[in-house]
Amino acid sequence: MAAAIDGVFPATLQELVKKSKVLVVGAGGIGCEVLKNLVLSGFTDIEIIDLDTIDLSNLNRQFLFHREHVGKSKARVARESALSFNPDAKITAYHDSVTSTDYGVNFFKKFDLVLSALDNRAARNHVNRMCLNADVPLIESGTAGYNGQVELIKRGLTQCYECTPKDKQRSFPGCTIRNTPSEPIHCIVWAKHLFNQLFGESLEDEDISPDAADPDAKEKDGDGEPKKDDENEKEKGEESKEEKEAKEDTANGNIVRINTRQWARDCNYDAGKLFNKFFNEDITYLLRMSNLWKTRKAPVPVQWDTLQSEGSSGDQKDVAKQHHKVWSIEECAQVFANSLKELSGTFLKLEGDDTLAWDKDDQPAMDFVAACANVRSHIFDIERKSRFEIKSMAGNIIPAIATTNAITAGISVMRSFKVLEAKWEQCKAVYARLRPNARNHFLVPDASLPGPNPNCYVCASDPAITLKIDTKRLRIKELRDEVLVKTLNMLNPDVTVESSGSILISSEEGETECNEGKLLSELNIVDGVILKCDDFFQNYELSIIISHFDAERDENLFEVVADASQLKPKDEEQKKDTVEAKEDDQKTATKRSANGEEDSKDDGPSTSKRSRPTEVVEEDDDDCLVIEEDEDQAEVVIVATDKLSVQSPPKSGAKRKPCEVIEDEDITEILDSSDDEPAGPTKCKRSRLDESSSNPVEVISID
Ligand SMILES: Nc1ncnc2c1ncn2[C@@H]1O[C@H](COP(=O)(O)OP(=O)(O)OP(=O)(O)O)[C@@H](O)[C@H]1O
Numbered sequence: 001m002a003a004a005i006d007g008v009f010p011a012t013l014q015e016l017v018k019k020s021k022v023l024v025v026g027a028g029g030i031g032c033e034v035l036k037n038l039v040l041s042g043f044t045d046i047e048i049i050d051l052d053t054i055d056l057s058n059l060n061r062q063f064l065f066h067r068e069h070v071g072k073s074k075a076r077v078a079r080e081s082a083l084s085f086n087p088d089a090k091i092t093a094y095h096d097s098v099t100s101t102d103y104g105v106n107f108f109k110k111f112d113l114v115l116s117a118l119d120n121r122a123a124r125n126h127v128n129r130m131c132l133n134a135d136v137p138l139i140e141s142g143t144a145g146y147n148g149q150v151e152l153i154k155r156g157l158t159q160c161y162e163c164t165p166k167d168k169q170r171s172f173p174g175c176t177i178r179n180t181p182s183e184p185i186h187c188i189v190w191a192k193h194l195f196n197q198l199f200g201e202s203l204e205d206e207d208i209s210p211d212a213a214d215p216d217a218k219e220k221d222g223d224g225e226p227k228k229d230d231e232n233e234k235e236k237g238e239e240s241k242e243e244k245e246a247k248e249d250t251a252n253g254n255i256v257r258i259n260t261r262q263w264a265r266d267c268n269y270d271a272g273k274l275f276n277k278f279f280n281e282d283i284t285y286l287l288r289m290s291n292l293w294k295t296r297k298a299p300v301p302v303q304w305d306t307l308q309s310e311g312s313s314g315d316q317k318d319v320a321k322q323h324h325k326v327w328s329i330e331e332c333a334q335v336f337a338n339s340l341k342e343l344s345g346t347f348l349k350l351e352g353d354d355t356l357a358w359d360k361d362d363q364p365a366m367d368f369v370a371a372c373a374n375v376r377s378h379i380f381d382i383e384r385k386s387r388f389e390i391k392s393m394a395g396n397i398i399p400a401i402a403t404t405n406a407i408t409a410g411i412s413v414m415r416s417f418k419v420l421e422a423k424w425e426q427c428k429a430v431y432a433r434l435r436p437n438a439r440n441h442f443l444v445p446d447a448s449l450p451g452p453n454p455n456c457y458v459c460a461s462d463p464a465i466t467l468k469i470d471t472k473r474l475r476i477k478e479l480r481d482e483v484l485v486k487t488l489n490m491l492n493p494d495v496t497v498e499s500s501g502s503i504l505i506s507s508e509e510g511e512t513e514c515n516e517g518k519l520l521s522e523l524n525i526v527d528g529v530i531l532k533c534d535d536f537f538q539n540y541e542l543s544i545i546i547s548h549f550d551a552e553r554d555e556n557l558f559e560v561v562a563d564a565s566q567l568k569p570k571d572e573e574q575k576k577d578t579v580e581a582k583e584d585d586q587k588t589a590t591k592r593s594a595n596g597e598e599d600s601k602d603d604g605p606s607t608s609k610r611s612r613p614t615e616v617v618e619e620d621d622d623d624c625l626v627i628e629e630d631e632d633q634a635e636v637v638i639v640a641t642d643k644l645s646v647q648s649p650p651k652s653g654a655k656r657k658p659c660e661v662i663e664d665e666d667i668t669e670i671l672d673s674s675d676d677e678p679a680g681p682t683k684c685k686r687s688r689l690d691e692s693s694s695n696p697v698e699v700i701s702i703d
Pocket residue numbers: 025026027028029030031049050051052055057058062074096097098099117118119120123172173174400620621622623624
């Protein structure tokens with residue numbers, strides 16, 4: 001089925017479509033739709049990049065993928081499926097991360113247009129910077145539940161992706177939820193899915209049982225894709241006893257994908273049986289997928305009987321009411337039992353196919369999720385949370401909706417026509433909403449095309465930020481990893497001190513290693529010092545003005561402030577801090593006296609900014625999107641970390657390995673190379689280009 005655009009588009013547009021070269025970044029929910037639309041609209045020169053492999057949970061909304069594709073490269077399968085619509089199209093697929101150094105400014109310059117369909121801010125920031133540098137128009141799209149958004153980003157004409165601070169968003173792949181949780185939110189999402197499996201409207205991609213098809217559980221081949229089972233076996237030689245057992249169990253049907261809801265009903269909702277199934281047997285099964293635990297801490301199953309002695313004494317209803325207390329594991333088990341009893345009672349009274357809808361304000365539903373999330377956290381050695389905290393996190397989980405993705409992708413491609421025709425005034429951002437606006441429109445365009453923010457620390461001509469930082473407590477390594485890389489999204493920056501020109505951080509490995517462990521103040525990086533940062537790979541330069549402050553014990557060690565003029569004078573700031581600290585102390589004292597006895601009065605807002613840490617590390621993929629609340633955050637603060645805990649960024653197995661390019665007729669495939677191949681921007685440094693981009697703002701006036 002080739003595209004039939006003759007008679008649909010004017011001849012000039014048809015020509016533009018035919019001869020333009022476009023890049024699609026991301027082959028997920030929106031990306032698949034975008035690719036399909038492009039091919040069906042007559043685009044014939046398309047490249048698509050995605051770092052991920054196909055997960056079972058993608059199939060309900062990523063229609064270029066089918067069951068037999070699970071575990072395969074998204075970009076390659078998307079290419080194959082799209083070619084079936086138009087075999088004459090030339091589609092190049094890259095199974096790789098767009099942030100890899102292979103996709104620098106030169107790569108982006110090849111395109112007339114880039115359409116991004118990503119799910120995480122780090123990659124979006126990167127594509128934004130690359131398109132600005134290469135001066136290629138970018139159509140940026142995203143969805144969150146029923147909300148969708150498409151906007152044009154064009155150097156000098158519009159605001160860029162980083163011109164305005166964004167809400168914090170986080171999202172997670174299905175196998176993280178089912179197999180390898182590492183944060184409380186993963187366990188909370190899992191617990192909500194468990195609720196739905198037992199009592200709610202259960203969806204296939206909300207399965208809570210171990211995912212045996214997890215690509216991470218298998219050995220990887222040279223392509224970074226999981227090997228087939230027989231290949232795996234050949235190379236591994238001896239299989240462990242547990243692995244054999246796991247396979248036999250599956251083959252013998254011992255691990256049967258029985259309907260969890262029916263099974264629980266058949267067990268008469270026996271708390272012990274259900275508890276042991278979810279928190280012992282399933283975990284024991286996960287342990288057998290030994291590849292998962294080579295680089296992670298293995299979970300420890302828990303047994304219902306062992307939790308009964310202490311926890312069963314006292315009035316357990318009161319435990320569930322202690323919303324601000326972190327329940328012990330025994331208390332969680334009891335809350336589990338009580339809430340299960342209440343929920344199953346209500347559920348059994350429902351008629352026909354009716355189900356319960358999870359609601360954070362429904363006491364047993366919330367108790368159930370809080371208890372299950374915490375038991376799972378305990379098993380995976382993850383910090384447990386109070387019911388109050390869990391409620392706020394669980395209330396913000398937004399599922400991905402296929403229709404919103406399709407609408408959004410449709411708008412993206414419609415916008416691409418306007419871009420090709422350079423009808424910029426018709427490229428205003430469009431928002432898809434669940435409810436119509438006053439004019440009864442579900443798709444609402446922006447009133448104007450907002451121009452670049454002159455203070456943007458990315459697209460302004462001479463970008464600068466002020467960094468409020470405790471120079472006496474923060475080390476150079478942390479400045480690089482936490483501030484420059486994680487917060488400001490640089491990849492491998494060089495940093496010099498403006499006044500002396502001395503190199504503080506070098507992108508060359510080992511060159512400034514001796515500085516890494518030193519405090520900023522030890523190297524004379526104190527209040528008023530200006531640092532010049534240069535990220536060669538992104539062709540991005542930024543001045544950082546250091547503004548020292550003495551952080552309180554639990555306070556963030558740094559904050560990025562977009563506009564220095566909005567910083568409060570120091571003495572005023574200090575005064576405020578002291579008052580806040582006092583207030584906090586009083587509140588903590590009050591809380592402490594109430595804790596454990598009568599801490600159940602309300603679910604009101606938390607007491608201070610300090611007690612509401614802001615996380616900056618983002619996950620890459622999503623089954624669910626979580627918007628974090630942060631009402632307290634001042635407008636000028638772009639990102640602030642919690643008290644600094646230095647972690648290496650989350651690794652997703654072979655997904656982010658460096659690559660080599662193999663040319664093959666009209667397809668260029670990117671294959672993962674061996675692990676020990678050196679990666680990093682040093683090799684790009686030599687090929688740095690586009691000197692003109694040091695002054696990237698080119699003003700184009702529009703009516
Ligand atoms: N750095 C990156 N380079 C290339 N592709 C990326 C990068 N970061 C994210 N992506 C891809 O962007 C796509 C976003 O699609 P989407 O939001 O539908 O998420 P998804 O991962 O497909 O869904 P799910 O999380 O449910 O599996 C994903 O396929 C993801 O792999």
